[in-house]
Every structure is written in C-alpha cells, then in structure tokens.
Amino acid sequence: MNKQVYGNLAGLRNTQLKRIENLYAQKSSPEYIISPDIAVELVEISHEIRRQMGLLVDRNGKIVCVIAGEPHRIVIPVTPDHMAIPGRLKGVRCVHTHLKDEPLTRDDLTDLALLRLDFITAVCLTSDGRPGPVYSGHVLPDETKEPYQVQPPATLSDLNNDCLTQILALEAELSRKNALHKPASGLENAFLINAVIQDADAAYASMDELKELCKTSQITVTGTAVQHRKRIDPKFVVGKGKLSALVIQAIQNHATLLIFDCELTPSQIRSITDFVEMKVIDRTQLILDIFAKQAKSREGKLQVELAQLEYLLPRLITKNTAMSRLTGGIGGRGPGETKLEINRRRVRDRITRLKKEIKKIRKQRHQQKARRRQRNIPVISIVGYTNAGKSTLLNTLTQSDIIAADRLFATLDPSSRRLRFPADTEVIVTDTVGFIQHLPKELMEAFHATLEELAEADIILHVIDISNPRYMQQKDSVEKILTQLDLDDIPVLYVFNKMDRVDMADFDTPWLLNEGICICARQKQSLTGLIEKLESMVTLPASHLRVDQ
Incomplete structure (x- = not known):
C-alpha cells in the first residue's frame, strides 16, 4: 500500500509521521463525506502539529492521499489515477482541517472548481482542539452561475448526507451539459490565452490569427482571453491567480484544451501542466500539428x-x-x-x-537545379503569407489543380509547373510553403532545404491579400523572413490579390498599388497585366531584373 505523505513534513517527529501514515489504513463509509471517527483523528493530528491536514477519499471510501499542509493551507498533489475528464468529476473528495473557525477559503473553492473535485470539506478546530463547524461545497453544472455551491455550516453528525448519490447526480448533469457542447468526433474545444505587455492591437490581431489556425486544425474555439500585464509571468505566463480563473472559465465553456498564443518555455509548460488538469499546447505546437497533418x-x-x-x-x-x-x-x-x-x-x-535524409534530398535538389540551369529556364517563385492565394494563382496561371482552400497552410509541399508566355518564352513557376508571423524557428530550420529553392529564383512573386485588414503587417512578416533567408537581392514583384473583395477607390494605402499588379487569382482575365509584366521581366537582361521596392 502507498503510504507516502505529501506536503510539509519538516519538523515532525517519527511518532507523528507514523500516526499520519496510519490514516491510509482507515476507510470511510461511501455515504459519508468522511466517517466521524476519521474526522476526529484528523482533527487531533492537526491540533498536535498545528498544521492543516488533508485527505483525498475516493468514491469507495478509500483514502488515496494524505496531505500535511501549512497552518493556512494544503497543496493537493497531482493524482494521475484520478484525472477529471470533460463531463466527469475527479472521482475523489478532499477533506481537510482549518485551525480556526473559518468557512471555505478562496483557495479551497478554486481547487474545487479547477480540479473538479467531487466535494471539498473543511472541518474546523475549536480552541481546545476538538471538531467544530464543518463547511462543504461542490461544483455546479450550470455555467451561467458561479462554478460551485457552498452548503450551510454543519457538524460531524451531519456528515452522513448520502454524498455519493449527490455526486453521481451532479456528474450525470455535467455529462448531459457537456454532451450538448461536444465537438465533432475526434476534435476538441479550445480556450485561447494571450498576454500582452504593450501593443494590444497586435495581440488581438495575433489572437484572430490563432483562431484561424484552430479552424485549420478543426478545433472549436469556445472562448478567448487577452490579459494586459507589466511583464510576462516566467512560470504561468498570465500569473497563477489569473490562470486559475481562466481555467475555471474554460471548463465552464466546455473546453478540453488550453492554447497559449506564444511559445511556452520548458519551465512554463512544466508549471502549467502540473497546475491544471487539462491538455495544454502553445502556438508553435499547433502550427507543427497543422504541418504534420498537411x-x-x-x-x-x-x-x-x-x-x-x-x-x-x-x-x-x-x-x-x-x-x-x-x-x-x-x-x-x-x-x-x-x-x-x-x-x-x-x-x-x-x-x-x-x-541525413534531408541532406540527401538537398543533394538531389542541387542536381535538379544544375540540369535546370543548363537548359537556361527562368524560375519564378511565388511567396506570401499563408492563405494569401498563392496556390490559387499558380493553378490559374498554369491550368493546374493543386489543392487550394480558404484556410491557413492548405498546401505545404512545394509545387512547380511550366508556364509558356505568348511570345513562346517558357518559365518554371514554383509555389512555396506559406509564411506566418512568429513562424517557429524549428520549422524554419527543418524547411531550409525547401526554402533555399527561393535562392534559385530569377523573380519572386510576393502575393499579398489586400482584403485582409492586416495586409501590411503580413507583408512585413514575409519580407522579414526573406531577409533572414538572404534573398534581398532577388527582384520582387508585388501581386495584390483579392481585389474583388475591396473597394479600390477607398483603398487605404494607394501608394502601395503603384509598386505591383492588382489581380483576382480566381479570374484568369485579371491576370493579363501580370503575365505581360512577368514576360517583360523575364526577357530583360539579368542586370535589369529589378523592381522598385
């Protein structure tokens, strides 16, 4: 039998430790929140050591965890064998002592809601060390109210309240409510969290983009939170107290997943996942997951x-x-x-x-490039923010059927197609992976073999979705990545896509339109000016292949 005592054991005598360990041998009646004789023993030990004592009791009345706390609190440890899942409670109730007559504290109620405990009960001590008032609370299935309900004060004689029947009834109602909000098979509900220090507009824009990433990954977003802070908390990003409140809100919104709109450090992942009993991922993991699927x-x-x-x-x-x-x-x-x-x-x-495998692929690419250079065929590479319309443009230009969808990262694998201009000049047009702000450095490194294809381009077509309110930010993000790849010296032609979705007369950056070509990638007739411009650029000597940027 596991007799590990959790919490603060400093300064306890061996006889006291033995008495505390012996609590594991006790068994409570399932109908009682806690059997009165065990409650009396718990109170006596607590009075002797002048610390709170706690027990986690399963639905069969077995004591699964004994906790020695501090004078004003206990810390409930992680219990891998009893984890709350959506629509269910944790399967254990917490019974602990208070050294004086006080109701359930904010920490008690937070633990109740956060960990989805079956019940939480505080047995208070009188001044002479005997059991005093008993305070209990349980979660509520109605998400429109407080997430818990505190019962009126009771005594030890009131502990036989058939709590097991109450627990099962609460759980049945929770399951029914959860079923109403359950996403499609195999998918999850997510609650999104971001912390901002200065630029609030950028934080909300990033959160909107995170929602689109969730849509691509077929995750249902049930709630969001952006917290303004003086500095990012090194352990919990938004701070422990705020995280508690947000997780309770997420549970009330039937979320099964927390997604942070940043890259969590290893220590933050460790702290947060030890603190909450929900799946936790960050923006980088979500992007990597999308790439893995696509x-x-x-x-x-x-x-x-x-x-x-x-x-x-x-x-x-x-x-x-x-x-x-x-x-x-x-x-x-x-x-x-x-x-x-x-x-x-x-x-x-x-x-x-x-x-090693990717190095082989890179070698094969170099061989293909060498053959291409021998044939002296110009290469035009299409780049742009994800979902700007790059694949759609390639399809329309070359009469191809590459996958193109209205979601982020619909296509990942680079595609190349031949295009013959009216003057019988032939070029190769390549479509690369879409870019995004805060593109994970691991992806940049892993896709280096793919992205270095851009270095062989004679012209870069930078596709910009001008119907997106953040098109300038997206343009800057792409150019920043191109700079990181040392591609500044390759001629760039801006292609402003989705002009059918904006009123060009009210366009808020008219000077930008003078630097490129406006198109609708789905409409072949709108590409005439683009094709003429590309043909003129391809037929120019290399020294003249420059476009004002």
Whole structure:
C-alpha cells in the first residue's frame, strides 16, 4: 500500500509521521463525506502539529492521499489515477482541517472548481482542539452561475448526507451539459490565452490569427482571453491567480484544451501542466500539428518530423504530467537508463537520421537545379503569407489543380509547373510553403532545404491579400523572413490579390498599388497585366531584373 505523505513534513517527529501514515489504513463509509471517527483523528493530528491536514477519499471510501499542509493551507498533489475528464468529476473528495473557525477559503473553492473535485470539506478546530463547524461545497453544472455551491455550516453528525448519490447526480448533469457542447468526433474545444505587455492591437490581431489556425486544425474555439500585464509571468505566463480563473472559465465553456498564443518555455509548460488538469499546447505546437497533418510528400513529412523533435528535445527535462502530453509514444525502459534518458537518446538519434535524409534530398535538389540551369529556364517563385492565394494563382496561371482552400497552410509541399508566355518564352513557376508571423524557428530550420529553392529564383512573386485588414503587417512578416533567408537581392514583384473583395477607390494605402499588379487569382482575365509584366521581366537582361521596392 502507498503510504507516502505529501506536503510539509519538516519538523515532525517519527511518532507523528507514523500516526499520519496510519490514516491510509482507515476507510470511510461511501455515504459519508468522511466517517466521524476519521474526522476526529484528523482533527487531533492537526491540533498536535498545528498544521492543516488533508485527505483525498475516493468514491469507495478509500483514502488515496494524505496531505500535511501549512497552518493556512494544503497543496493537493497531482493524482494521475484520478484525472477529471470533460463531463466527469475527479472521482475523489478532499477533506481537510482549518485551525480556526473559518468557512471555505478562496483557495479551497478554486481547487474545487479547477480540479473538479467531487466535494471539498473543511472541518474546523475549536480552541481546545476538538471538531467544530464543518463547511462543504461542490461544483455546479450550470455555467451561467458561479462554478460551485457552498452548503450551510454543519457538524460531524451531519456528515452522513448520502454524498455519493449527490455526486453521481451532479456528474450525470455535467455529462448531459457537456454532451450538448461536444465537438465533432475526434476534435476538441479550445480556450485561447494571450498576454500582452504593450501593443494590444497586435495581440488581438495575433489572437484572430490563432483562431484561424484552430479552424485549420478543426478545433472549436469556445472562448478567448487577452490579459494586459507589466511583464510576462516566467512560470504561468498570465500569473497563477489569473490562470486559475481562466481555467475555471474554460471548463465552464466546455473546453478540453488550453492554447497559449506564444511559445511556452520548458519551465512554463512544466508549471502549467502540473497546475491544471487539462491538455495544454502553445502556438508553435499547433502550427507543427497543422504541418504534420498537411504534409503529403516524403520530404515534407521528414521536415515536419524533424521540426517536431527539435521542439520536443529541450522540453524533455523531467518526468511530470507534461511528458505524456509532449512525448507521445517515444521512449522505453532499459537496464542502467531511466525512461527520460532513453527518450532523449532516441530523439537525438532520430534527429540525426532525419538530417541525413534531408541532406540527401538537398543533394538531389542541387542536381535538379544544375540540369535546370543548363537548359537556361527562368524560375519564378511565388511567396506570401499563408492563405494569401498563392496556390490559387499558380493553378490559374498554369491550368493546374493543386489543392487550394480558404484556410491557413492548405498546401505545404512545394509545387512547380511550366508556364509558356505568348511570345513562346517558357518559365518554371514554383509555389512555396506559406509564411506566418512568429513562424517557429524549428520549422524554419527543418524547411531550409525547401526554402533555399527561393535562392534559385530569377523573380519572386510576393502575393499579398489586400482584403485582409492586416495586409501590411503580413507583408512585413514575409519580407522579414526573406531577409533572414538572404534573398534581398532577388527582384520582387508585388501581386495584390483579392481585389474583388475591396473597394479600390477607398483603398487605404494607394501608394502601395503603384509598386505591383492588382489581380483576382480566381479570374484568369485579371491576370493579363501580370503575365505581360512577368514576360517583360523575364526577357530583360539579368542586370535589369529589378523592381522598385
């Protein structure tokens, strides 16, 4: 039997520790919140050591966890065998002591709502160390009210309240409510969180983009929160108290997933996943997940897997509840090595193999480029923010049928098609992966073999969705990535797409339109000016292939 006592054991005598450990041998009647004799024993120990004492009791009345706290609180440990799932409670109730007559505290009620405890009960001590008033509370299934209900004060003689029947009735109502908000099979409800220090407009714009990423990943967004802070909390991003409130709000909104609109550090992931009993991911993980789903070619799959493993490796720091949400099926146990060490070794070995495979692909690409240069065929590369219309433009220009959809990262694998101009000049047009602000560095590194194709381009077509209110921000994000790739010296032609969705007379940046061509990528007739401009650029000597930027 597990007799581990959790919490603060400093300064306790061996006889006191033994008495506390013996609480595991007790069993409460399931109809009681706690059997009176166990409550009396708990109060006596608490009075003797002058600290709060707590028990977690399962629905069969078995004591599954004994906690020695501080004078003013207890800390409920992670219980992997009892985790609340949507529509269900945790399966354990918490009974603890208060050293004086006080009702359930804010911390008590937060634990109740946050951990989805079956019940929380505080047995107060009188001045002479005997059991005093008893305060209890339980969660409420109605999300329009407070997430919990506090019952009137009681005594030890009132503990036989058939709490098991109450718990099962509450859980049945929770399940019914949850079923009304359950997303389609295999999908999740998400609550999005962001913290902002200065630029609130940028934070809300980023949150809108995160919603689009969720839409691409078929995740239902049930709520969002943007918190203004003086500085980002190094452990919980938004602070522990605020995170508690947001998680309770997320649970009330029937969310099963928290998504942070930033890249969480390894320590933040560890702190947050130890604190909440929900799945937690960040913006980077969501983007990596989308790439993993969308990649179709062998090259694309290798690049995405490499990016995922390079993101994972620094987060393989310690064993905790976060690991099961990060490592998946990687790892095992062997003689002389911990599971964590094997995880790290296997991840590093796999990264090495993937880099070798991608290096082979890069070599093949260099050979293809050499043959292309021998034939002296100009290359036009289409770049732009994700969902700007790059694939649609390539399809219309070359009469192709590449996948094009109104969602972020609809296509990942680069595509190349031949285009013959009216003057019988032939070029190769390539479509690359879409860019996005805060593109994970792991993806930039993994897709280097793909992105370096841009270095061979004679012309870069920068497609900009001018119907998007944030088109200037998106334009700047793409140009920043091109600069990082050292592609500043390649001629760029701006292509302003989706002109059918805006009133050009009221366009708020008229000077920008003088730098490129306005089109509607779905309408072939609107591409005449673009084709003429490209043809004139291709037939110019290389030294004149420049477009004012």
